[in-house]
Amino acid sequence: MKIVSVIGARPEFIKEAPLVKELRKNHEEIIIHTGQHYDYEMSKVFFSDLKIPEPDYNLGIGSGPHGKQTAEMLAKIEDILLKEKPDLVIVSGDTNTTLAGALAASKLNLKLAHIESGMRSFDKSMPEEINRIVADHVSDALFCSTKTAVQNLKREGIAKNVFNVGDVMIDAIKENIGIAEKKSNILKKLKLKSKSYMVATVHRAGNTDDKKNMSAIISAFTESREKIIFPVHPRAEKYIHLYELDKKLKKTNVIVTKPMGYMDMLVLEKNSSKILTDSGGMQKEAYFFKVPCVTLRDTTEWAETVSDGWNLLTGADKSKILNAIKNFSPKGKQHEDYGNGYASKNIARIIDKI
């Protein structure tokens, strides 16, 4: 088969890495990079860290309001799909790139597969929730990471061609943690001892674009007095500057860095005592590494991490975050293995069959 994979944002590069290897065993694969993420630290570093082949097309769309950004992607992806005439289009996750790829394929009546299908936060104010719902409802093959995702789809009337295959991000961790531990010198570079620091990331619009929320999160970080490594997403950087919170972060317990490469991030996460984040991917990584996760949101799609007790939702509430930083200390058994590193193999096997 000729397969087109549409990717464009940081988590999509990571998901693509284990898939590329499996898909290319039996099929021709073409990669479209929409250019949604374009800084070296947000894009290129993942292609080199994870040895992802150069994209066949880079659309260079860049940043912009959701409608314009998605529309420009849609138009350009459509042109390429008309030219390439693939047998299957693959999108993953919940970004505007996912939405554009899914719409372009379905409008052309091409077969579409959605990876990380069925995730729901049940919060439609999140742009990601809209993207997930639309992508799922126009997909022909739905690859889910968990049983909960399968059930979510069932509730929305989608039961055909739904496969619980596990999570490709777990494949990526398993494949790369050993390499990362050999290659990365991030602990040395930042003078960190294992389990003596926390890692934080913030990028959800609901946090960054709201002055009250962003201020509460930054205050909780600084007031905690814990050593916190904070690789700052460009969206957060923009708003931290706009709200003049950068001054508040100077010369504190919070160590502000550029976004990390994947290898450095894995090592940082594994050796941290806690992860404070609103990232979807990092909630899963925290769970995998058995590092307590404090999620700076009121909802999560990764329900198992919460029900097993390893993830605590604090929202952007300063006192809840402070309390979690000090006291959250889960120890319970973990029940979810997210496919145990075989998700991309499972996906390729099913694609080969159908």
Ligand code: UD1
């Ligand atoms: C996007 C996804 C989100 C995902 C996240 C992963 C959507 C709606 N959101 O959010 O689901 O969790 O990626 O990181 O698709 N910027 C740069 N350089 C870059 C990329 C972005 O400076 O390389 C800045 C720009 O100011 C831009 C802002 O970050 O306006 C937001 O970027 P955008 O891609 O729109 O959304 P993310 O917040 O990154």
Ligand code: UDP
């Ligand atoms: N990540 C990274 N460097 C960073 C922050 C995150 O490599 O500075 C990785 C992280 O380990 C995870 C993925 O990016 O694998 C998550 O992406 P992100 O948080 O941007 O998006 P989300 O998962 O929330 O959609």
